Amino acid sequence: MNRRAFLKAIGMASLIPILPRRLWAAVTNFSRRRPSDAAWPSPAAWKQLNEAVGGNLIPVNFPLSASDPAAAAATLSSKDLKNPYYIGDQPGLTETLGWVDAWATKPSVYAVAARNAQDIAAAVNFARENNLRLAVKGGGHSYQGTSNAPDSLLIWTRHMHDIEMHTAFVPQGCEHTMQPQPAVTMGAGTIDIQAYEAVTTKGGRYVQGGGCLTVGLAGLVQGGGFGSLSKHYGSASGNLLEAEVVTADGQIRIANACTNSDLFWALKGGGGGSFGVVSKMTLRTHDLxxxxxxxxxxxxxxxxxDYRRLIREFVSFYKDHLFNxxxxxxxxxxxxxxxxxxxxxxxxxxxxxxxxxxxxxxxxxxxxxxxxxxxxxxxxxxxxxxxxxxxxxxxxxxxxxxxxxxxxxxxxxxxxxxxxxxxxxxxxxxxxxxxxNDAWWKGNMGEAGWFIWGYESLWIPASLLEKDAQQRLADALFASSRVSDVSLHLNKGLAGAPPDAIAGATDTAMNPAVLTAFALAIVADGQDHAYPGIPGHEPSVAEGRQAAKRIDQCVNQLRAVTGETGAYWAESNYFEKGFQQAYWGSNHPRLAEIKKKYDPDGLFFVHNGVGSEQWSPDGFTKL
Known part of the structure; x- marks a missing residue:
């Protein structure tokens, strides 16, 4: 249904009032509603939501619909699916199209194209009162498919990208405890290139965003967040000063070190989409x-x-010259x-x-x-x-x-x-x-329209750089390289960072292993521009499963010397075993308590998010 037909349909429907919130609170539901359910909201109810959000409720189109395979194949073959800006402009698409044996991007039924926190609150209230599956998408770069869900209501923050620079920012309520500092406030839909253009190109300062220019800052911060130079400036979550966030009760809250400090801490690396919907956030900026x-x-x-000798030499050289x-x-x-x-x-x-x-x-x-x-x-x-x-x-x-x-x-x-x-x-x-300035690095080209076969990450402790351990690390790197490509992301381990960067990351919900890791090892594989149900573009399932086995074997060579150090939430295995410990370590129990406080009924669900183990894999049925 196109937008005109949709608005005509809900405008002509007989008015059926939305049940009051207090009536819904008295009902215990164990399964969220789908469009096929009799209790799915009526056209009149959707009309009221549309009016509440200023006409910004839209039906979600899906360019890869298997009902029109010829058109879907043409889209997959076109340069549009190689353009992250085109993908970002489609509420029904995500940057990654899926993962073999795990998920494939599926459109929500409707989306609220939010312009402010009030729009988000209206959508949250509607989803809670009507027992709907809720999805939230800004940049849409989640490898694990957390920013999409079929049969859901989508909160789409793409257009919320206002940016305001501050020379002397103090978080609300912190006037007597914190000194003013340079900062930048950004809407939840801001992507990296927009932030860098405002803060660095025009403002002459540095803000900790990500390496990929089309990643959404809100998701980056909530996931922990690393950029190319995080070894100096710290994690993105460690630079968060304040957030405006809509919680499951529909309240618009300010979260910082002095107000709702527990929620603030959870938003710093506890995983996007689990504790509320961030509408805007403020990050500190640094001298350039x-x-x-x-x-x-x-x-x-x-x-x-010769390769063994090369790896051993570089490990030693890195420790002596580059580990800073x-x-x-x-x-x-x-x-x-x-x-x-x-x-x-x-x-x-x-x-x-x-x-x-x-x-x-x-x-x-x-x-x-x-x-x-x-x-x-x-x-x-x-x-x-x-x-x-x-x-x-x-x-x-x-x-x-x-x-x-x-x-x-x-x-x-x-x-x-x-x-x-x-x-x-x-x-x-x-x-x-x-x-x-709508541009992206060629090095990120493969991420647009990618269908993942397998993905693993592992924190590599700095103790392996000590003289008596360097040979073990080099041998493990050589052994892993016999199986697959393995990258050490040196900016995603904070060992070697200055004290202020370490202090900022310490006060986040991330796995504390990041503080003593000098790198994050990443092993991944996949194929470009594939999608299930489209002839000529089907994902290579058999090849993908073999690749996943290779990736697992590769990372196991590293685990033999690192132990179970954990993984990075935003870049990790969809099938991560013991994800609570892997992603958050000793911080998970505190996160679970904060989840119960602000979202006791589990309105916000994402795969492998805090509290997700209480729900079916699709987030529809309470276990």
Missing amino acids: PEFFGSANFTVKAASDD DHWGEQIEFNPRNTLEIKMLSQGLSAEQPKQIFQPFLDWVARSPDAYSLEGRAPFASIPARHFWDPQWWKEHWPEAAFPRNGSILRALLDDVLVKVIPQPILDFDDRPGAGP
């Missing part, structure tokens, strides 16, 4: 360094034995016997990235028969204010790959023999009406 630096190159080993708050992002090990360096830095001069890596490059150069080197502009320093400025990248490319002497972007190639590939690093939304 002059440069962000990068190191991007690959070392290829000629044999397995200047460096973040990734290193990758794989069956192809290559070591891929994809790292970013902050707080260094233009020349320092290459200078720091020079001892390792010298070690590689001493064995030309064992190792070869390749990369694209392997060492560069980018003016920090322009790092998330798509127009600046447009102007300076391909100079960014082949810089001239005196250029504002200085790639320090010198005597390093590399293969330089002059390709853009950003893609742009070229649809009519798109904003000039």
